[in-house]
Amino acid sequence: MTVNLESKSPAGPIADKWDNYKANLKLVNPNNKRKFKVLIVGSGLAGASAAATMAELGYDVEVFTFHDSPRRAHSIAAQGGINAAKNYRGDGDSIYRLFYDTIKGGDFRSREANVYRLAQVSVNIIDQMVAQGVPFAREYGGLLDTRSFGGAQLQRTFYARGQTGQQLLLGAYQQLARQIGLGGVKLWNRVEMLDVVTVDGRAAGIVTRDLVTGEIRSHAGHAVVLATGGYGNVFFLSTNAMACNVTAAWRAHRKGAAFANPCYTQIHPTCIPQADDTQSKLTLMSESLRNDGRVWVPSAVGDERAAAQIPEGERDYYLERLYPSFGNLAPRDISSRAAKRAVDSGRGVGPLKNGVYLDFSDAINRLGKEVVKERYGNLFDMYERITGENPYDVPMRIYPASHYTMGGLWVDYELMTTVPGLYSAGEANFSDHGANRLGASALMQGLADGYFVLPYTIGNYLAPMLNQPIPGTDHPAFKAAEEEAGARFSRYLDNKGSRSPDWFHRELGKIIWTHCGMERTAEGLQTALSELPALYEEFQSDLKVTGDGQSINQTLEKAGRVDDFFQLGMLMCRDALERNESCGGHFRAEYQDEEGEAQRDDDNFAHVAAWEWTGDPMNAVRHQEELQYEVIHLAKRSYK
Amino acid sequence: MSHLENLTLTIWRQSGPDDAGHFERYRIESISDEASFLEMLDVLNERLIDEGKEAIVFDHDCREGICGTCSLMIDGQAHGPQRGTATCQLHMRKFKSGDEIIVEPWRATAFPIIKDLMVDRSPLDRIVEAGGFITAPTGGAPDANIIPVPKPVADAAMDAAECIGCGACVAACPNGAANLFTAAKVSHLNLLPQGQPERWSRVEAMVETMDEYFGSCTNHGECEAACPKSISIDVIALMHRDYRKAKFKNRKLISQI
Numbered sequence: 001m002t003v004n005l006e007s008k009s010p011a012g013p014i015a016d017k018w019d020n021y022k023a024n025l026k027l028v029n030p031n032n033k034r035k036f037k038v039l040i041v042g043s044g045l046a047g048a049s050a051a052a053t054m055a056e057l058g059y060d061v062e063v064f065t066f067h068d069s070p071r072r073a074h075s076i077a078a079q080g081g082i083n084a085a086k087n088y089r090g091d092g093d094s095i096y097r098l099f100y101d102t103i104k105g106g107d108f109r110s111r112e113a114n115v116y117r118l119a120q121v122s123v124n125i126i127d128q129m130v131a132q133g134v135p136f137a138r139e140y141g142g143l144l145d146t147r148s149f150g151g152a153q154l155q156r157t158f159y160a161r162g163q164t165g166q167q168l169l170l171g172a173y174q175q176l177a178r179q180i181g182l183g184g185v186k187l188w189n190r191v192e193m194l195d196v197v198t199v200d201g202r203a204a205g206i207v208t209r210d211l212v213t214g215e216i217r218s219h220a221g222h223a224v225v226l227a228t229g230g231y232g233n234v235f236f237l238s239t240n241a242m243a244c245n246v247t248a249a250w251r252a253h254r255k256g257a258a259f260a261n262p263c264y265t266q267i268h269p270t271c272i273p274q275a276d277d278t279q280s281k282l283t284l285m286s287e288s289l290r291n292d293g294r295v296w297v298p299s300a301v302g303d304e305r306a307a308a309q310i311p312e313g314e315r316d317y318y319l320e321r322l323y324p325s326f327g328n329l330a331p332r333d334i335s336s337r338a339a340k341r342a343v344d345s346g347r348g349v350g351p352l353k354n355g356v357y358l359d360f361s362d363a364i365n366r367l368g369k370e371v372v373k374e375r376y377g378n379l380f381d382m383y384e385r386i387t388g389e390n391p392y393d394v395p396m397r398i399y400p401a402s403h404y405t406m407g408g409l410w411v412d413y414e415l416m417t418t419v420p421g422l423y424s425a426g427e428a429n430f431s432d433h434g435a436n437r438l439g440a441s442a443l444m445q446g447l448a449d450g451y452f453v454l455p456y457t458i459g460n461y462l463a464p465m466l467n468q469p470i471p472g473t474d475h476p477a478f479k480a481a482e483e484e485a486g487a488r489f490s491r492y493l494d495n496k497g498s499r500s501p502d503w504f505h506r507e508l509g510k511i512i513w514t515h516c517g518m519e520r521t522a523e524g525l526q527t528a529l530s531e532l533p534a535l536y537e538e539f540q541s542d543l544k545v546t547g548d549g550q551s552i553n554q555t556l557e558k559a560g561r562v563d564d565f566f567q568l569g570m571l572m573c574r575d576a577l578e579r580n581e582s583c584g585g586h587f588r589a590e591y592q593d594e595e596g597e598a599q600r601d602d603d604n605f606a607h608v609a610a611w612e613w614t615g616d617p618m619n620a621v622r623h624q625e626e627l628q629y630e631v632i633h634l635a636k637r638s639y640k
Numbered sequence: 641m642s643h644l645e646n647l648t649l650t651i652w653r654q655s656g657p658d659d660a661g662h663f664e665r666y667r668i669e670s671i672s673d674e675a676s677f678l679e680m681l682d683v684l685n686e687r688l689i690d691e692g693k694e695a696i697v698f699d700h701d702c703r704e705g706i707c708g709t710c711s712l713m714i715d716g717q718a719h720g721p722q723r724g725t726a727t728c729q730l731h732m733r734k735f736k737s738g739d740e741i742i743v744e745p746w747r748a749t750a751f752p753i754i755k756d757l758m759v760d761r762s763p764l765d766r767i768v769e770a771g772g773f774i775t776a777p778t779g780g781a782p783d784a785n786i787i788p789v790p791k792p793v794a795d796a797a798m799d800a801a802e803c804i805g806c807g808a809c810v811a812a813c814p815n816g817a818a819n820l821f822t823a824a825k826v827s828h829l830n831l832l833p834q835g836q837p838e839r840w841s842r843v844e845a846m847v848e849t850m851d852e853y854f855g856s857c858t859n860h861g862e863c864e865a866a867c868p869k870s871i872s873i874d875v876i877a878l879m880h881r882d883y884r885k886a887k888f889k890n891r892k893l894i895s896q897i
């Protein structure tokens with residue numbers, strides 16, 4: 001198979017590329033749009049916004065989600081905010097600056113043209129969401145309020161209390177609901193996509209499983225969009241919702257879509273540390289807390305005193321010490337590694353010594369408890385419910401956890417994967433964030449993709465297909481995919497081994513976290529690459545799934561998801577092993593400078609690694625898309 | 641970290657919508673008080689799978705109290721004993737050794753049981769589809785700061801918009817009414833300047849769709865007590881007021897808006 005990694009970035013100066021593209025794209029006449037069926041998998045910010053907009057334009061849209069309602073997509077859990085280059089504060093923001101910050105935040109490993117477009121449309125997103133009734137935080141004069149987030153020295157982050165993702169998703173969901181009510185969108189809820197079907201090298205549709213009845217069936221369409229979120233749950237413990245999984249993207253990969261930069265995963269610095277071994281997930285404490293919270297550990301190893309008993313002079317505010325200009329707002333990858341080092345040095349806090357403090361006492365003294373409560377009240381309440389400790393009185397304890405995945409399906413400027421007609425949007429694709437995503441930029445990207453990019457670019461693909469017949473679900477390719485999916489699920493049920501899917505997931509997560517987590521080494525990755533295939537073999541021979549395949553069976557669903565996580569896990573480790581440099585979230589211990597900062601190798605690795613499926617993740621083939629920096633100079637990322 | 645010992649769980653099991661269903665008792669010898677209620681069920685499910693039995697089906701996802709997926713009646717209370725807390729945020733430290741805990745699905749005519757503790761809440765989506773939105777096609781929006789929204793108005797809209805759509809209000813209501821859910825959405829949108837053009841048609845469509853599926857509100861107030869976001873029943877008054885007014889409006893006259 002050939003893998004074409006042509007980015008299709010339009011010609012012209014960076015600021016004109018998107019306009020140039022739009023000026024030249026092929027259009028579909030409004031009356032012809034209903035002749036095109038677009039299948040959208042995922043109802044998060046990316047999927048819901050794309051579906052609502054395309055239905056409004058007149059396309060025949062179908063939306064698939066394994067959730068019971070589109071409103072439950074994982075986007076709902078985003079807390080902190082969404083970036084936009086509005087410059088409402090007059091603090092020097094601009095499209096260029098947001099573009100630059102995003103490229104720099106991503107450690108110079110993203111595609112300039114895509115990121116510039118993202119910064120351009122960020123402005124429209126806020127307008128759009130306000131028009132839809134998103135109750136963003138406001139100043140007393142009635143204008144929109146903003147705050148700062150990691151990796152930026154400006155206040156460009158819009159927010160709705162600590163529930164920005166919820167409010168944005170409800171906005172997009174309401175637009176989608178309107179279209180469902182009007183008949184413009186058909187919704188398939190509690191339905192999981194299991195495979196992509198291609199005919200003559202083009203995406204022809206998908207195969208799904210109804211989670212309630214177990215029915216496996218096909219859906220044909222002119223184009224398919226995967227807006228299915230990230231794969232952070234490969235670590236087992238992560239801040240992602242329990243059901244987040246890689247199946248849609250992985251199955252697309254197996255059907256020819258290149259998978260880009262799987263080793264770029266983000267470990268978020270501020271999560272509540274694991275409390276015991278029943279722990280099923282980790283909870284994020286929004287990065288916005290770092291605006292007012294100060295991170296510290298005791299200066300001395302083995303200091304057992306309670307936080308309040310440790311005098312100022314015996315505390316190490318290590319972020320402020322190491323990164324004076326960004327301080328507690330240093331980017332995520334940097335803050336996470338610094339926390340890991342503090343804990344590894346024996347200065348961890350809490351009963352299991354597995355955290356660092358995030359302390360609000362200064363903020364409470366300076367601003368008063370009421371102001372702190374107004375800003376972070378719901379986060380403080382959540383912290384107290386989970387830990388039983390009151391953060392107004394004692395500092396929070398935090399530790400890094402898997403949070404976001406920059407890697408994903410490779411897409412070109414049009415967000416098309418290497419399979420024509422198959423698109424990917426939101427966290428599921430690899431675009432825009434390079435090797436590290438800045439806070440408040442995922443929501444921006446999901447909505448940019450769905451509202452302002454896909455509706456244009458898909459039209460460009462569909463226009464020439466007008467009145468041409470497409471393969472129906474009776475095509476042998478659909479039948480074959482249905483049979484393959486059915487056989488796979490029967491296998492899980494018939495296996496009769498001794499271990500549950502969750503058991504395997506936990507063990508898988510431990511290997512990935514240990515060897516492909518915050519710090520990686522060639523040796524560790526090699527260990528992982530010998531342990532993973534062995535554990536995967538055990539999974540195949542010793543898996544135990546109880547219940548049946550004809551009614552809802554969450555154990556069976558989990559089995560399918562864990563199967564795909566295993567395969568992805570192997571690819572992640574291979575990708576991390578091949579990338580002989582440190583950049584952003586990918587930190588290889590062998591490649592660091594005297595101060596322990598990531599050392600990139602621009603001569604050899606200023607490229608995207610896009611993997612081609614060959615039948616076994618251990619033998620996937622690595623391809624490269626060279627990154628062309630026309631506007632920005634590659635520089636060492638410094639937040640000092 | 642300490643442990644709770646000897647818990648007895650009485651859990652509703654029902655193999656499908658047509659099954660009559662029954663309670664089954666399970667013993668939990670020991671569980672960490674740091675575990676969440678759902679993590680305790682995870683542990684139980686792992687044990688059931690080990691014994692070759694089918695795991696208990698229950699809805700959950702974010703486990704952060706925001707997605708609205710979790711939905712358990714615990715000792716007869718929607719989301720259990722802790723006020724303003726969704727099931728997934730309830731932790732075992734709220735219980736004590738030796739407790740007997742009864743776990744049931746949401747019970748409401750509008751929410752048929754799918755299996756065990758999982759119900760179908762899609763009628764809530766039907767209400768939103770009927771009018772719970774502002775018609776704002778992509779691309780035509782004016783600058784976000786063109787209409788200032790006074791902070792108290794934005795805050796009040798946000799208070800209502802916090803609803804997570806879990807359906808606890810319906811489950812807690814003796815009549816199975818969805819007034820708190822519907823009113824929260826009506827209030828969120830009807831309070832904002834952007835929501836004014838569709839204010840009256842929205843409330844009519846949503847209330848009438850709600851009435852098709854759900855029981856009627858007789859002001860018990862159980863919904864507010866059960867709401868994991870503590871949304872106030874004041875929103876119901878606002879919805880009723882708007883609904884009544886909507887019936888008398890001549891929507892062709894701008895002066896009546």
Ligand SMILES: Cc1cc2nc3c(=O)[nH]c(=O)nc-3n(C[C@H](O)[C@H](O)[C@H](O)COP(=O)(O)OP(=O)(O)OC[C@H]3O[C@@H](n4cnc5c(N)ncnc54)[C@H](O)[C@@H]3O)c2cc1C
Nearest residue numbers: 042043044045046075078080081193229426427440442443
């Ligand atoms: C706790 C937390 C807080 C965050 N806070 C912020 C923040 O403050 N700011 C920010 O910018 N970003 C934040 N993020 C990141 C951001 O929320 C996500 O990256 C973003 O919401 C992803 O949106 P999405 O539309 O791509 O996918 P999702 O919202 O994850 O939606 C995925 C959709 O795909 C469906 N799906 C997936 N697979 C299948 C399948 N096989 N079949 C059928 N349906 C499928 C799901 O049902 C769902 O509808 C946060 C993330 C977490 C975990």
Ligand code: FES
Nearest residue numbers: 701703708710728
């Ligand atoms: S699981 Fe999301 S609110 Fe409880």
